[in-house]
Amino acid sequence: MDAPVRPQTLGPCRHAVRVRGNRWASVPPPQPDELMSSWLHRLARANGRSDHTLCSMMFGPVPLLTRDLDLTMPVALLPVLSEWTGISEYRLSELLLTTLQGKVTGESWTGTGCRWVLPLGVYHRVRRHHGLQYCPQCLAEPIAYARRQWRYAFVTECLEHERPLFDRCPTCASPFMFHRMHPDRGQRWGCATCGEALNMPDASAGSKYLLRRQQARLVAAAGSGGARMNCRWVSSLTLFNGYRFLVHTLTSSRLKHLAKTAIIDRDGTLRPSGTHTEFERMGVYLRRPIMLALATWMTDWPDRFLRDVRSSCSSRSVLMGDRRHIPFWIQEVLDTLPTAQPHRLTSQEVQSCARWLRAGGQAISFDGLCRALSLSTWERMLPANRVLLGEGVSGLD
Ligand SMILES: [Zn+2]
Ligand SMILES: [Zn+2]
Numbered sequence: 289m290d291a292p293v294r295p296q297t298l299g300p301c302r303h304a305v306r307v308r309g310n311r312w313a314s315v316p317p318p319q320p321d322e323l324m325s326s327w328l329h330r331l332a333r334a335n336g337r338s339d340h341t342l343c344s345m346m347f348g349p350v351p352l353l354t355r356d357l358d359l360t361m362p363v364a365l366l367p368v369l370s371e372w373t374g375i376s377e378y379r380l381s382e383l384l385l386t387t388l389q390g391k392v393t394g395e396s397w398t399g400t401g402c403r404w405v406l407p408l409g410v411y412h413r414v415r416r417h418h419g420l421q422y423c424p425q426c427l428a429e430p431i432a433y434a435r436r437q438w439r440y441a442f443v444t445e446c447l448e449h450e451r452p453l454f455d456r457c458p459t460c461a462s463p464f465m466f467h468r469m470h471p472d473r474g475q476r477w478g479c480a481t482c483g484e485a486l487n488m489p490d491a492s493a494g495s496k497y498l499l500r501r502q503q504a505r506l507v508a509a510a511g512s513g514g515a516r517m518n519c520r521w522v523s524s525l526t527l528f529n530g531y532r533f534l535v536h537t538l539t540s541s542r543l544k545h546l547a548k549t550a551i552i553d554r555d556g557t558l559r560p561s562g563t564h565t566e567f568e569r570m571g572v573y574l575r576r577p578i579m580l581a582l583a584t585w586m587t588d589w590p591d592r593f594l595r596d597v598r599s600s601c602s603s604r605s606v607l608m609g610d611r612r613h614i615p616f617w618i619q620e621v622l623d624t625l626p627t628a629q630p631h632r633l634t635s636q637e638v639q640s641c642a643r644w645l646r647a648g649g650q651a652i653s654f655d656g657l658c659r660a661l662s663l664s665t666w667e668r669m670l671p672a673n674r675v676l677l678g679e680g681v682s683g684l685d
Contacts (some may be wrong), residue, residue, distance in 0.1 A: 316334050318382075319377055319431055319433050321437055323385075323433075323434045325358050326434035327383055328434045329467045330433060347365055358384055359384070359402055371450040389511060394525055408463075409571065418455040418464070420465070421453040423444075425489065427477050428487040436560050438453065441568045442579060444576040445495040451493075453491075457486065459484040462482070480529050503579070509524040518589070533615065538582075541599075551577050551580075592623040635676055640655055645660060652681055654678070
């Protein structure tokens with residue numbers, strides 16, 4: 289197959305616009321929900337500069353572009369940026385992802401990541417992780433720009449166009465790097481790696497309403513700082529911490545039977561984990577079925593969740609693990625689960641029971657062993673017990 293031809297681009301520095309004093313001649317207004325990195329790129333293009341030249345002229349030798357600037361841009365630079373552009377500092381601060389702190393995550397930027405924010409894997413000017421998603425139809429609009437929501441790990445759909453988001457080029461799978469993209473004369477925004485147009489209409493199926501409704505709720509909570517849950521107000525941080533717990537239940541290797549019940553049996557065949565990949569580092573194709581499982585639980589909270597927990601034989605202690613701080617709206621549901629520990633068999637116990645049955649002249653069967661060991665339905669369904677009982681039936685020692 290022929291490699292896609294890199295489209296002719298209108299790159300920076302072709303028509304550098306004169307600077308008037310300390311003010312850019314052309315300042316495109318920030319668009320709704322725009323990322324700082326996206327707006328700086330559009331500002332640079334509007335003034336015929338590269339992003340690097342633009343930032344050097346305004347901020348001097350600050351290493352801004354080789355960082356995740358949407359998360360780490362020092363607020364001390366906002367007055368400078370405001371002076372150069374005439375946009376208020378408050379409006380500029382809204383372009384940063386740091387506004388999520390206290391609303392979505394209680395942690396600040398740790399240097400390696402931020403909870404619920406997709407990591408970019410910044411390496412010089414290149415991105416190694418798929419930390420910025422995109423919607424081809426949003427990119428095809430007259431003003432193409434990158435949205436803040438495209439960095440959120442709980443966002444997988446475009447609510448405006450009611451379609452799934454992409455997190456990589458469909459042709460070469462490289463990360464979406466808006467800051468390195470320039471439209472050609474036909475307004476085609478080509479992938480920064482292979483040049484394939486990313487703003488072309490495609491035949492992707494629409495997204496599920498359940499998923500979009502949940503996403504709209506979470507995005508609203510992230511913006512306002514609060515949400516309604518079972519007719520009472522909760523802080524968005526409490527809501528997101530609870531979601532975090534539920535994501536953990538679906539990605540933990542200890543609870544893979546719950547994931548099978550909630551995701552694979554109900555919605556498809558995709559296995560969400562089996563690795564210890566953090567949710568933020570998962571591709572959108574893995575995050576989507578997890579968010580859909582959570583949306584399904586939330587339509588009938590907590591009944592559907594409890595049904596799945598019971599049918600997957602997951603116990604309260606396994607669900608809680610070693611977690612100390614569980615949000616109240618999760619804890620009150622977990623407290624309704626039985627606390628008794630199930631009878632976990634040992635190989636020796638099963639083999640000696642089998643020998644005892646054989647000595648009494650009885651046939652060795654799965655049900656016979658369960659009856660002799662007085663196992664409850666829950667205990668006989670426990671995966672580890674089933675394996676040992678199977679070995680007992682087949683006569684393994
Ligand atoms: Zn869109
Ligand atoms: Zn590509």
